Amino acid sequence: MTVPEGAQLSEDGRYWWDGADWQPVPDGETQQAEVGALSDDGKWKWDGSQWQPVDDGAGADALVGALAGAGIDIAPEVADAGYIQQVAAHVNSWYEGLDETSRAIVDALSRQGADTLLGDPEVGVVSEGDPLITAFAGNGMSLGESLQATNQALEQTA
Structure with a gap:
Protein backbone atom coordinates (compact mmCIF):
# COMPACT_ATOMS: atom_id res chain seq x y z
CA MET A 1 0.00 0.00 0.00
CA ALA A 33 7.83 15.10 7.72
CA GLU A 34 9.29 18.59 7.43
CA VAL A 35 9.59 20.69 10.60
CA GLY A 36 6.30 22.54 11.10
CA ALA A 37 4.26 20.13 8.93
CA LEU A 38 0.68 19.67 10.13
CA SER A 39 -1.13 16.35 10.38
CA ASP A 40 -4.14 15.78 8.11
CA ASP A 41 -6.53 16.66 10.92
CA GLY A 42 -4.58 19.86 11.72
CA LYS A 43 -4.25 18.98 15.39
CA TRP A 44 -0.56 17.92 15.37
CA LYS A 45 2.64 19.61 14.21
CA TRP A 46 5.95 17.82 13.48
CA ASP A 47 8.82 19.42 15.46
CA GLY A 48 11.58 17.45 13.77
CA SER A 49 11.56 14.59 16.25
CA GLN A 50 7.95 14.05 17.31
CA TRP A 51 4.35 15.21 16.75
CA GLN A 52 3.29 18.03 19.08
CA PRO A 53 -0.27 19.27 19.70
CA VAL A 54 -1.09 22.44 17.80
CA ASP A 55 -1.71 25.54 19.88
CA ASP A 56 -5.20 27.03 19.50
CA GLY A 57 -3.73 30.34 18.30
CA ALA A 58 -4.32 32.62 21.28
CA GLY A 59 -1.29 31.31 23.13
CA ALA A 60 0.78 31.44 19.95
CA ASP A 61 -0.06 35.13 19.42
CA ALA A 62 0.93 35.97 22.98
CA LEU A 63 4.15 34.00 22.64
CA VAL A 64 5.01 35.64 19.30
CA GLY A 65 4.52 39.03 20.97
CA ALA A 66 6.59 38.13 24.02
CA LEU A 67 9.40 36.74 21.88
CA ALA A 68 9.31 39.80 19.58
CA GLY A 69 9.54 42.03 22.65
CA ALA A 70 12.68 40.12 23.59
CA GLY A 71 14.17 40.56 20.11
CA ILE A 72 13.30 37.11 18.72
CA ASP A 73 11.09 37.19 15.63
CA ILE A 74 9.41 33.86 14.99
CA ALA A 75 6.57 33.06 12.61
CA PRO A 76 3.19 32.56 14.32
CA GLU A 77 2.66 29.16 12.65
CA VAL A 78 5.69 27.72 14.52
CA ALA A 79 5.13 29.57 17.79
CA ASP A 80 3.94 26.58 19.76
CA ALA A 81 4.89 26.98 23.43
CA GLY A 82 5.48 23.26 23.97
CA TYR A 83 7.71 23.00 20.93
CA ILE A 84 9.68 26.15 21.77
CA GLN A 85 10.10 25.08 25.38
CA GLN A 86 11.33 21.64 24.29
CA VAL A 87 13.87 23.02 21.80
CA ALA A 88 15.07 25.73 24.19
CA ALA A 89 15.55 23.19 27.00
CA HIS A 90 17.43 20.84 24.68
CA VAL A 91 19.72 23.58 23.33
CA ASN A 92 20.23 25.00 26.82
CA SER A 93 21.29 21.58 28.11
CA TRP A 94 23.81 21.29 25.27
CA TYR A 95 25.02 24.87 25.83
CA GLU A 96 25.44 24.42 29.60
CA GLY A 97 27.47 21.26 28.93
CA LEU A 98 30.12 23.29 27.12
CA ASP A 99 33.23 24.48 28.92
CA GLU A 100 33.66 28.22 29.43
CA THR A 101 35.91 28.70 26.40
CA SER A 102 33.60 26.76 24.07
CA ARG A 103 30.61 28.71 25.36
CA ALA A 104 32.43 31.99 24.63
CA ILE A 105 33.19 30.82 21.08
CA VAL A 106 29.58 29.76 20.48
CA ASP A 107 28.35 33.10 21.84
CA ALA A 108 30.74 35.07 19.62
CA LEU A 109 29.65 33.12 16.54
CA SER A 110 25.97 33.40 17.40
CA ARG A 111 26.21 37.20 17.70
CA GLN A 112 27.19 37.08 14.02
CA GLY A 113 24.18 34.93 13.06
CA ALA A 114 25.91 31.55 13.09
CA ASP A 115 23.27 29.95 15.34
CA THR A 116 22.10 27.95 12.32
CA LEU A 117 25.26 25.86 12.66
CA LEU A 118 23.43 24.05 15.49
CA GLY A 119 21.20 22.55 12.78
CA ASP A 120 24.10 21.41 10.61
CA PRO A 121 23.97 17.60 10.33
CA GLU A 122 27.65 17.47 11.41
CA VAL A 123 26.80 19.31 14.65
CA GLY A 124 23.35 17.83 15.14
CA VAL A 125 22.11 19.81 18.16
CA VAL A 126 18.76 20.53 16.45
CA SER A 127 17.11 19.60 13.17
CA GLU A 128 18.28 21.50 10.13
CA GLY A 129 16.12 24.57 9.55
CA ASP A 130 14.74 24.61 13.10
CA PRO A 131 12.55 27.75 13.25
CA LEU A 132 13.59 28.80 16.75
CA ILE A 133 17.30 28.55 15.95
CA THR A 134 16.69 30.38 12.65
CA ALA A 135 15.03 33.17 14.68
CA PHE A 136 18.05 33.22 17.00
CA ALA A 137 20.35 33.68 13.98
CA GLY A 138 18.56 36.88 13.05
CA ASN A 139 18.64 38.69 16.38
CA GLY A 140 22.31 39.64 16.97
CA MET A 141 22.31 38.15 20.47
CA SER A 142 24.56 35.44 21.83
CA LEU A 143 23.09 31.96 22.13
CA GLY A 144 23.03 32.35 25.90
CA GLU A 145 21.13 35.64 25.63
CA SER A 146 18.67 34.16 23.11
CA LEU A 147 17.98 31.20 25.40
CA GLN A 148 17.47 33.48 28.39
CA ALA A 149 15.11 35.74 26.41
CA THR A 150 13.16 32.70 25.17
CA ASN A 151 12.75 31.32 28.69
CA GLN A 152 11.54 34.73 29.93
CA ALA A 153 8.99 34.93 27.09
CA LEU A 154 7.77 31.41 27.90
CA GLU A 155 7.36 32.34 31.59
CA GLN A 156 5.57 35.56 30.67
CA THR A 157 3.00 33.69 28.56
CA ALA A 158 2.59 30.63 30.78
Whole structure:
Protein backbone atom coordinates (compact mmCIF):
# COMPACT_ATOMS: atom_id res chain seq x y z
CA MET A 1 0.00 0.00 0.00
CA THR A 2 1.38 3.44 -0.94
CA VAL A 3 1.51 6.17 1.70
CA PRO A 4 -1.05 8.88 0.87
CA GLU A 5 0.31 12.38 0.22
CA GLY A 6 0.44 14.36 3.50
CA ALA A 7 -0.15 11.31 5.72
CA GLN A 8 0.92 11.65 9.35
CA LEU A 9 4.17 9.75 9.88
CA SER A 10 5.61 8.21 13.01
CA GLU A 11 8.73 9.73 14.60
CA ASP A 12 11.00 7.28 12.79
CA GLY A 13 9.13 7.67 9.47
CA ARG A 14 8.44 3.93 9.27
CA TYR A 15 4.67 4.08 9.95
CA TRP A 16 1.79 6.25 8.75
CA TRP A 17 -1.61 6.93 10.38
CA ASP A 18 -4.61 5.81 8.30
CA GLY A 19 -7.13 7.47 10.62
CA ALA A 20 -7.64 4.38 12.76
CA ASP A 21 -4.33 2.48 12.95
CA TRP A 22 -0.61 2.86 12.25
CA GLN A 23 0.33 1.21 8.95
CA PRO A 24 3.89 0.28 7.95
CA VAL A 25 5.51 2.44 5.27
CA PRO A 26 6.54 0.19 2.37
CA ASP A 27 10.30 -0.37 1.95
CA GLY A 28 11.93 2.44 0.04
CA GLU A 29 9.24 4.97 0.97
CA THR A 30 10.44 5.79 4.52
CA GLN A 31 10.32 9.53 4.95
CA GLN A 32 10.28 12.25 7.55
CA ALA A 33 7.83 15.10 7.72
CA GLU A 34 9.29 18.59 7.43
CA VAL A 35 9.59 20.69 10.60
CA GLY A 36 6.30 22.54 11.10
CA ALA A 37 4.26 20.13 8.93
CA LEU A 38 0.68 19.67 10.13
CA SER A 39 -1.13 16.35 10.38
CA ASP A 40 -4.14 15.78 8.11
CA ASP A 41 -6.53 16.66 10.92
CA GLY A 42 -4.58 19.86 11.72
CA LYS A 43 -4.25 18.98 15.39
CA TRP A 44 -0.56 17.92 15.37
CA LYS A 45 2.64 19.61 14.21
CA TRP A 46 5.95 17.82 13.48
CA ASP A 47 8.82 19.42 15.46
CA GLY A 48 11.58 17.45 13.77
CA SER A 49 11.56 14.59 16.25
CA GLN A 50 7.95 14.05 17.31
CA TRP A 51 4.35 15.21 16.75
CA GLN A 52 3.29 18.03 19.08
CA PRO A 53 -0.27 19.27 19.70
CA VAL A 54 -1.09 22.44 17.80
CA ASP A 55 -1.71 25.54 19.88
CA ASP A 56 -5.20 27.03 19.50
CA GLY A 57 -3.73 30.34 18.30
CA ALA A 58 -4.32 32.62 21.28
CA GLY A 59 -1.29 31.31 23.13
CA ALA A 60 0.78 31.44 19.95
CA ASP A 61 -0.06 35.13 19.42
CA ALA A 62 0.93 35.97 22.98
CA LEU A 63 4.15 34.00 22.64
CA VAL A 64 5.01 35.64 19.30
CA GLY A 65 4.52 39.03 20.97
CA ALA A 66 6.59 38.13 24.02
CA LEU A 67 9.40 36.74 21.88
CA ALA A 68 9.31 39.80 19.58
CA GLY A 69 9.54 42.03 22.65
CA ALA A 70 12.68 40.12 23.59
CA GLY A 71 14.17 40.56 20.11
CA ILE A 72 13.30 37.11 18.72
CA ASP A 73 11.09 37.19 15.63
CA ILE A 74 9.41 33.86 14.99
CA ALA A 75 6.57 33.06 12.61
CA PRO A 76 3.19 32.56 14.32
CA GLU A 77 2.66 29.16 12.65
CA VAL A 78 5.69 27.72 14.52
CA ALA A 79 5.13 29.57 17.79
CA ASP A 80 3.94 26.58 19.76
CA ALA A 81 4.89 26.98 23.43
CA GLY A 82 5.48 23.26 23.97
CA TYR A 83 7.71 23.00 20.93
CA ILE A 84 9.68 26.15 21.77
CA GLN A 85 10.10 25.08 25.38
CA GLN A 86 11.33 21.64 24.29
CA VAL A 87 13.87 23.02 21.80
CA ALA A 88 15.07 25.73 24.19
CA ALA A 89 15.55 23.19 27.00
CA HIS A 90 17.43 20.84 24.68
CA VAL A 91 19.72 23.58 23.33
CA ASN A 92 20.23 25.00 26.82
CA SER A 93 21.29 21.58 28.11
CA TRP A 94 23.81 21.29 25.27
CA TYR A 95 25.02 24.87 25.83
CA GLU A 96 25.44 24.42 29.60
CA GLY A 97 27.47 21.26 28.93
CA LEU A 98 30.12 23.29 27.12
CA ASP A 99 33.23 24.48 28.92
CA GLU A 100 33.66 28.22 29.43
CA THR A 101 35.91 28.70 26.40
CA SER A 102 33.60 26.76 24.07
CA ARG A 103 30.61 28.71 25.36
CA ALA A 104 32.43 31.99 24.63
CA ILE A 105 33.19 30.82 21.08
CA VAL A 106 29.58 29.76 20.48
CA ASP A 107 28.35 33.10 21.84
CA ALA A 108 30.74 35.07 19.62
CA LEU A 109 29.65 33.12 16.54
CA SER A 110 25.97 33.40 17.40
CA ARG A 111 26.21 37.20 17.70
CA GLN A 112 27.19 37.08 14.02
CA GLY A 113 24.18 34.93 13.06
CA ALA A 114 25.91 31.55 13.09
CA ASP A 115 23.27 29.95 15.34
CA THR A 116 22.10 27.95 12.32
CA LEU A 117 25.26 25.86 12.66
CA LEU A 118 23.43 24.05 15.49
CA GLY A 119 21.20 22.55 12.78
CA ASP A 120 24.10 21.41 10.61
CA PRO A 121 23.97 17.60 10.33
CA GLU A 122 27.65 17.47 11.41
CA VAL A 123 26.80 19.31 14.65
CA GLY A 124 23.35 17.83 15.14
CA VAL A 125 22.11 19.81 18.16
CA VAL A 126 18.76 20.53 16.45
CA SER A 127 17.11 19.60 13.17
CA GLU A 128 18.28 21.50 10.13
CA GLY A 129 16.12 24.57 9.55
CA ASP A 130 14.74 24.61 13.10
CA PRO A 131 12.55 27.75 13.25
CA LEU A 132 13.59 28.80 16.75
CA ILE A 133 17.30 28.55 15.95
CA THR A 134 16.69 30.38 12.65
CA ALA A 135 15.03 33.17 14.68
CA PHE A 136 18.05 33.22 17.00
CA ALA A 137 20.35 33.68 13.98
CA GLY A 138 18.56 36.88 13.05
CA ASN A 139 18.64 38.69 16.38
CA GLY A 140 22.31 39.64 16.97
CA MET A 141 22.31 38.15 20.47
CA SER A 142 24.56 35.44 21.83
CA LEU A 143 23.09 31.96 22.13
CA GLY A 144 23.03 32.35 25.90
CA GLU A 145 21.13 35.64 25.63
CA SER A 146 18.67 34.16 23.11
CA LEU A 147 17.98 31.20 25.40
CA GLN A 148 17.47 33.48 28.39
CA ALA A 149 15.11 35.74 26.41
CA THR A 150 13.16 32.70 25.17
CA ASN A 151 12.75 31.32 28.69
CA GLN A 152 11.54 34.73 29.93
CA ALA A 153 8.99 34.93 27.09
CA LEU A 154 7.77 31.41 27.90
CA GLU A 155 7.36 32.34 31.59
CA GLN A 156 5.57 35.56 30.67
CA THR A 157 3.00 33.69 28.56
CA ALA A 158 2.59 30.63 30.78
